Amino acid sequence: MHDVLGIVTFSSNAVDIRGLGAYRSDGAISFFGRYRLIDFVLSNFTNSGIEDIQIYVKKNPRSLVEHVRRGNYNINSKRGSLKFLFASSYRNHGLYNNDITCYMENIEQIMQSDKEYVILAPSYLVNKINYNDVLKEHIEKENDITVVYTPCSNAKEDYMLATTLVLDKQSRVTKIEPNLGKYKARNISTGTLVMKRELFISLINKAANTSSLFTFADIIKDSIDDIKVCGYKFKGSVFRIASFEEYYKSNMQLRNRAATEEFMDPHWPIHTKTNDSSPTIYTEDAEVSGSVIANGCIIEGTVINSVIGRNVTIAKGAVVKDSVILPSVKISKNSHIECAVIDKYAEVKYVNEIKGTKKHPIYVKRRDRI
Amino acid sequence: MASNNMVAMILAGGRGSRLKGLTKKVAKPAVHYGGKYRIIDFPLSNCANSGISVVGVLTQYESVLLNSYVARDHHWGLDGKDGGIFVLPPREKDQLGLGVYRGTADAITQNIDFLDQEKAKYVLILSGDHIYKMNYEKMLEEHIEKGADATIAVLEVSASEASRFGIMNTNDDDTIYEFEEKPENPKSNLASMGIYIFNYDSLRKYLMADGDKNNSSHDFGKDIIPAYLNDGKKLLAYRFKGYWKDVGTIDSLWEANMDLLNNKSGIDLFDPTWKIYSNDSNAFPQYIGEKAEINNAYITQGCTVYGEVENSVLFTNSEVEEGACVIDSVLMDSVKVGKNVELNRCLVMDGVKIPAGMKFGNAKSDEILLITDEEIRKAGK
Numbered sequence: 001m002h003d004v005l006g007i008v009t010f011s012s013n014a015v016d017i018r019g020l021g022a023y024r025s026d027g028a029i030s031f032f033g034r035y036r037l038i039d040f041v042l043s044n045f046t047n048s049g050i051e052d053i054q055i056y057v058k059k060n061p062r063s064l065v066e067h068v069r070r071g072n073y074n075i076n077s078k079r080g081s082l083k084f085l086f087a088s089s090y091r092n093h094g095l096y097n098n099d100i101t102c103y104m105e106n107i108e109q110i111m112q113s114d115k116e117y118v119i120l121a122p123s124y125l126v127n128k129i130n131y132n133d134v135l136k137e138h139i140e141k142e143n144d145i146t147v148v149y150t151p152c153s154n155a156k157e158d159y160m161l162a163t164t165l166v167l168d169k170q171s172r173v174t175k176i177e178p179n180l181g182k183y184k185a186r187n188i189s190t191g192t193l194v195m196k197r198e199l200f201i202s203l204i205n206k207a208a209n210t211s212s213l214f215t216f217a218d219i220i221k222d223s224i225d226d227i228k229v230c231g232y233k234f235k236g237s238v239f240r241i242a243s244f245e246e247y248y249k250s251n252m253q254l255r256n257r258a259a260t261e262e263f264m265d266p267h268w269p270i271h272t273k274t275n276d277s278s279p280t281i282y283t284e285d286a287e288v289s290g291s292v293i294a295n296g297c298i299i300e301g302t303v304i305n306s307v308i309g310r311n312v313t314i315a316k317g318a319v320v321k322d323s324v325i326l327p328s329v330k331i332s333k334n335s336h337i338e339c340a341v342i343d344k345y346a347e348v349k350y351v352n353e354i355k356g357t358k359k360h361p362i363y364v365k366r367r368d369r370i
Numbered sequence: 371m372a373s374n375n376m377v378a379m380i381l382a383g384g385r386g387s388r389l390k391g392l393t394k395k396v397a398k399p400a401v402h403y404g405g406k407y408r409i410i411d412f413p414l415s416n417c418a419n420s421g422i423s424v425v426g427v428l429t430q431y432e433s434v435l436l437n438s439y440v441a442r443d444h445h446w447g448l449d450g451k452d453g454g455i456f457v458l459p460p461r462e463k464d465q466l467g468l469g470v471y472r473g474t475a476d477a478i479t480q481n482i483d484f485l486d487q488e489k490a491k492y493v494l495i496l497s498g499d500h501i502y503k504m505n506y507e508k509m510l511e512e513h514i515e516k517g518a519d520a521t522i523a524v525l526e527v528s529a530s531e532a533s534r535f536g537i538m539n540t541n542d543d544d545t546i547y548e549f550e551e552k553p554e555n556p557k558s559n560l561a562s563m564g565i566y567i568f569n570y571d572s573l574r575k576y577l578m579a580d581g582d583k584n585n586s587s588h589d590f591g592k593d594i595i596p597a598y599l600n601d602g603k604k605l606l607a608y609r610f611k612g613y614w615k616d617v618g619t620i621d622s623l624w625e626a627n628m629d630l631l632n633n634k635s636g637i638d639l640f641d642p643t644w645k646i647y648s649n650d651s652n653a654f655p656q657y658i659g660e661k662a663e664i665n666n667a668y669i670t671q672g673c674t675v676y677g678e679v680e681n682s683v684l685f686t687n688s689e690v691e692e693g694a695c696v697i698d699s700v701l702m703d704s705v706k707v708g709k710n711v712e713l714n715r716c717l718v719m720d721g722v723k724i725p726a727g728m729k730f731g732n733a734k735s736d737e738i739l740l741i742t743d744e745e746i747r748k749a750g751k
Contacts, residue, residue, distance in 0.1 A: 033655035034671065257657060257674070269652035276647045278639035279405035279670035279684075280656065281631070288664050294655040295406070295671050298640070303658075 004135065005115040005197060006045040008038065009122045009216075010056040010087075010099035017124075018244040019363040020343060025057050027123030028064035029247070030326045030344065032254055033294035033309050036067050037241060038123045039272045045121075046073045047268050048131040051080030052115060055123075056102050061086065071273040085109060099216050100207045110201060118200045120216075122191040126239040126250060128268055129192070134232050138194045144227035145199070145220065147173060148192035150238040155179050155186035159240065163189040163217065165231050173229040176221045187231060190238060193220075199227075237262055248341055248361045251307045251324045255292050277310050285316050294327070301331070309344075322358060340364060375491035376510055376567070378417045379481070381474050382410060382440075382498030383430030388619045391719055391742040397429065399498030400436040401623070402702050402720060404630055404639065405670035405685050407648045409617065410440060410498045414455070415646045417496075418446045420506040423453025424488050427498065428477040430470060433459050439649065446647045458484060473588030479577040485570060493573055495566040495590060501626055501637070502614040503644050504565070509608050513567045518606035520573075520598055522546065523565035525610050535561035536591045538607050546605040549595050560607055563614060566590060572603070613637040624717045624738040627683040627700045630668045651686050661692060677707070691726075699731070716741050725750065 011026045020029050027038030038055070045053055053075075057064060065084055075082060087102035103110065110118075117138075119131050129148070138146040149165050152158055159179050164186040166175035179186055195203075207219035220229060237259060239250035253259055263270060277296025282288065287302040296311035301318035309327035314320055317334040323342065330347045331337065337348065339356035343366040348354065351370050356362035364370060386398025393401065399410035410427075417425050425448060427440045443455040458481050462468040471477035478485075478495065485493060492513070494506055504523070513521040524538050532553070538560045539548040550556070576594055580586050586593045598605055613636035617623040629635035639646055653672025658664060663678040672687035677694035684690070688701040693710040700717045701707065707718075708726035716731040718724070718741045728749055731739045739745075 257659070260654060260657070264654055266652075270654075271652060274650035276645045276650070278646075279668050281640075282664045282667045282669065284666045286664055288658045289662055290660045291658050292655050293658060293669075296640070307655075 002049065002051075003116045004050050004052070004131070005110075005113045005118045006050040006053040006131075007118055007120045008041055008053065008055040009120050009191065010102045011058050011122065011124065016243060017241065017247055019365065020244065020247065020341070023343075023366050024060050024063045025123075026241075027055070027057075028060075028067055029241070030309055031126070031241070031247075032251060033292055033307055034275075035270065035272050036064075037126070038064065038068060039071065039270055040126045040128075041121045041123050042068070042071070042073050043268075043270045044127070044129050044131065045119075046075055046271070050119065050131065051075045052113065053081065054083045054085055054106075054109060056085050056099065056106075058087075058097060058102070067273050071271055073271045083109065096212060098213070100204060100214055100219075101212070103204045103216070104208050107201065107204065110197065110204075113197060115197055118195060118197045120191070120193040120200075124241045125190055125192070126241065126254075127190070127234070128236055128263055128265070129234060130268075131194075134192070134194055137232055141171075141230060142228070143230045144195060145229040146194040146232050147220075147229060148190045148194075148232045148234050149187040150190055150234050151185070152188045153185050155188070156181045156184055159186070159188045162240065162242070163191070165189055167231045171231045171233075173224050173231055176217075176224065187233075188238075188240075190234060190240075192234075194232075244341070244361075244363065245359075248324060252305075252322070252358075255290065255305065255307055260292075275310055283316075323361070343368070346370070374421055374507060374510060376422055376494050376506070377485060377488050377490040377492070377570075378413075378422050378425045378494040378496055378506070379478055379485075380410070380413050380417075380425060380427045380496045380498045381477060381564075382427050382436060383433075383471055383477060384499060385431040386499060386618065389617075389623065390620060390740055391744070392620070392623075392740070393432070395432055395435075397431045397433060397436045397498075398617075400439060401499075401617075402685055403501065403617070403623070404627060405668055405683060406650070407646060408439065409501060410436070411446075411646050411648045412501050412503070413496045413498055414440065414446045414448070415644075416502075416504050416506060417494075418448055418647065419644055420504075422494070422506065423448060423450050424456070424490075425454075426456045426458050426481060426484060428471065428481065429457060429459045430477075442649065445649050456484065473586075473593075474590045475577060475580055475586075475594050476588035478573075479581045479588070482574060482577065485574070490570045493568050493570050495564075495568070497564045497616075500563070500614060500616050502563075502610075502612065503637075503641075503646070504610060504612070505644075506565075506567075509565075510567055512608055513606065516606055517604065518545075518567075519569060519603040520595070521567045521606040521608050522595070523563045523610050524560040524607045525563050525614050526559050527561045529556065529559055532556035532559050532561065538562055540607045544607045544609070546599070546607050549591070549599060551591060560609070562591065563610060564590075565610075566595075620717055620740045621738050624700055624715075627668075627717075628681070628698075630683060631666055631681060653687055659692070662690075677709075685720075697733070713741075715739060719743075722746060 085106040207214040280297040283300045286299045290305040293308045294310040298313045300316040301314040304321040306323045311328045314331045315333045318331045321338045323340045326344045332349045336353045340362040342364040345367045347369045382399040386393045437457045443449045615626045656673040659676035662675045665680045668683045673684045675690045676692040677690040680697045685703045688705040690707045691709045694707045697714045699713045703720040705718045706723040712729040714731040716739045
C-alpha cells in the first residue's frame with residue numbers, strides 16, 4: 001500500500017490519562033509490559049505496507065522520540081520516512097494547541113507528500129487492523145471520508161464521552177455525537193479516518209478559516225451533509241486508552257489469554273524498541289499466577305493477576321495483585337499491593353500496603369519513593 | 371575503527387559435533403542459549419562493550435543462518451560509520467581457487483587482505499562459542515603497558531581439569547615460557563581461553579610463514595604460539611576471573627543454562643553496564659497461567675506456562691500446557707510441551723513438539739537427555 005501517508009493524530013483534549021499522561025505524550029505511555037501505546041498504531045501502519053508516516057506531537061516529545069527512533073518498525077530506512085511534527089508556536093496555549101493549529105503549522109509537510117490518500121489514526125488505540133481492507137472499501141464505495149468504528153453493546157457504561165456515529169442503511173454517517181450513556185448500543189468512532197490527501201488539506205484550511213478553536217473532528221461534524229462520510233465496521237477487539245480507568249481496565253482485559261491471542265499473530269507483529277534485558281528470573285519463593293510479565297524482572301514474591309513491566313523487582317514476601325507495574329519499579333520486602341498502577345522507576349519501600357479497588361485503582365507517581 | 375586500533379576476529383566456523391542434533395543444521399556459535407541469546411551474542415556484545423568497532427566473523431560449517439544473523443550489526447550497536455561486522459566465509463581467490471579454512475590460523479591468514487585494509491594495529495582473536503563477559507580493552511591496556519608481542523587470556527582451572535586444556539606455564543611476571551596442549555602432568559593450572567591479542571605487524575609475518583609450511587596444522591595453539599615461543603618473543607598471560615564456559619557437549623550446554631538459575635555461578639545477565647545484546651523477537655511478554663506453578667525458573671518473552679516448571683530454563687515462545695511438569699530441563703525456542711507431559715533432566719531442541727502424556731528423562735540419570743523430533747517419533751511407536 002504505497003499510496004498512503006499514515007498520520008498518527010495529535011491527541012485531542014478528550015484524552016486525559018491522569019498521572020501517567022503528565023510525564024509524556026500519550027503515545028509514549030508504557031503499556032502491557034514491554035510496549036508503549038504508539039507501537040500498536042505504528043505496527044498497524046507498517047504491517048499494512050505504509051512506510052511514510054507523520055506523527056503529530058502535542059507535548060513532552062522526549063520519551064516518544066527516543067522510543068520511536070530506536071524502535072524497529074520494519075520501515076525501509078532510505079525510502080520510508082517517519083517524521084515528528086510539533087506545533088511550536090502554540091505549545092503553551094491550552095485550547096489553541098489543537099490538531100488544526102498543528103496541521104496548519106506543518107501544512108507544507110502534508111502538501112509535499114506525493115501520496116494520494118491519508119489514513120489518520122490516534123495513538124491511544126490498541127487494536128490489530130489492516131488498513132488495506134479499510135482503503136479497499138473506501139475506494140469501492142466511493143466515500144469521501146471513511147470512519148472506522150467499533151460497535152459497542154454496553155455504551156451506558158463503556159466509552160463515556162467517546163464520539164459515536166449514527167449511520168443510515170448505507171452506512172453513511174448522519175449524526176456525530178458524544179456518548180452520554182443514554183443508549184445501550186452505540187457505534188463508537190475509533191478516530192481512524194481514510195480520505196484523499198487533497199480533501200484532508202482542504203478540510204484543514206476550512207477549519208482554520210472557520211474558528212481558531214475548531215478541531216478536525218468539529219470540521220467533519222460540520223461537513224457530513226456536504227460530503228459522503230461513511231462508517232467502516234471494525235470487527236476485531238479494540239481497547240481505547242483515553243483515561244486512567246481505561247488504561248487500567250485494558251491492561252487487565254488483555255491479561256486474559258483469550259484476548260491476547262488476537263495480538264499474537266506472527267504475521268502481524270507488534271514492533272517495539274528492544275531493551276536488551278535478560279529473561280526474567282523466578283526464584284524458589286516466587287508464586288505467580290494469571291499474570292503477564294516482561295523480561296528483565298526478578299520475581300521473588302507473589303504476583304497474582306497482574307501486568308509486570310520490564311526490569312521490575314518484586315522482593316520476597318511482597319504481594320502484587322490485580323495491579324499494573326510499569327518498567328523498572330522496585331517492590332520491597334513484604335509490601336502488599338492491590339489494584340494499583342505504579343509508574344516507572346517508583347520504589348515501594350516504606351508503606352506496607354497500597355490498596356485500591358478495581359473501579360478506582362491507586363496511582364503511584366513516576367520515580368516516587370514511598 | 372575505534373580509538374583503540376584493535377580489530378576483533380571471531381572464529382565461528384566450528385561444527386561442535388558433540389552437540390549432536392543441535393548442530394546438524396547450524397554452526398555451534400549460532401546455537402541458542404539462556405532463553406533469548408545465541409552463543410555468539412557473548413563475544414559480539416563483549417566487543418561492542420569493549421569499544422571495538424570492527425569485527426570480522428570467520429564462518430565455515432553450515433554458515434547460512436549464522437552469516438545472516440551476525441550481518442545485522444545494529445543488534446549489537448556495531449553499525450557506526452567506520453565499523454561493522456564483516457562476515458568472512460571461505461572464498462574463491464585468484465590463482466588459488468576455493469580453499470576451505472584449514473585451521474584457526476589459516477582462517478586469519480586467508481583474510482590478511484581484510485586486516486590490511488582495516489589498517490589494524492592490534493588483532494584480537496576470539497572464539498565464537500564461549501559464554502563469558504570480558505572487557506577486551508583492559509586486556510589490550512595490559513598488553514601495551516607490558517610491551518608484549520602477544521597476550522593470551524588464561525583461566526585458573528582445578529588441577530584435575532587442567533589436563534583437558536591447553537596449559538600455559540608462566541614465570542613470576544606472568545610471561546609464558548611454555549605451552550602444553552592437554553598435558554598428562556600439568557605444571558600449572560592456567561588454561562588458555564583461546565583469546566589472543568597480537569601486534570598485527572608481527573602476527574602477519576608469522577601467519578605468512580605458517581601458511582607456506584606443509585607440515586603445519588595452521589592452528590594458533592599448536593603452531594603460531596609455539597613459533598612465537600621458539601623465537602623468544604614476549605608472551606604474556608592475562609588472568610581472567612569470572613564466569614567462562616565452553617559449551618562443547620549437551621551436558622555442558624545444559625549446565626551453562628542451569629548456571630543462570632544459580633546466583634553463585636558468577637554469570638549475571640542483569641548487569642545494566644554490560645548487557646548482552648541479541649536479536650530480540652517480536653513476541654508478547656510471557657504469560658503465567660492461573661494454575662501454573664513456577665519454582666526457580668528463567669523464562670523469556672513469548673513463553674506461556676500453564677503447568678509446572680521447576681529449576682528450568684525456557685527459551686523464546688516455548689509453551690508448557692496444563693498438567694505438564696518440567697523439572698531440571700531446558701526448553702529451547704518454540705518447544706511445545708503437551709498436557710501431562712513429564713520431563714526430567716532433558717534438553718529439548720528448538721521447535722520440538724512433545725505430544726500429551728509423554729514422559730522423558732529421569733531424575734537419577736547422569737546424562738542429560740537430548741530430545742529431538744527423532745526421539746519423539748521413536749517414543750510414539
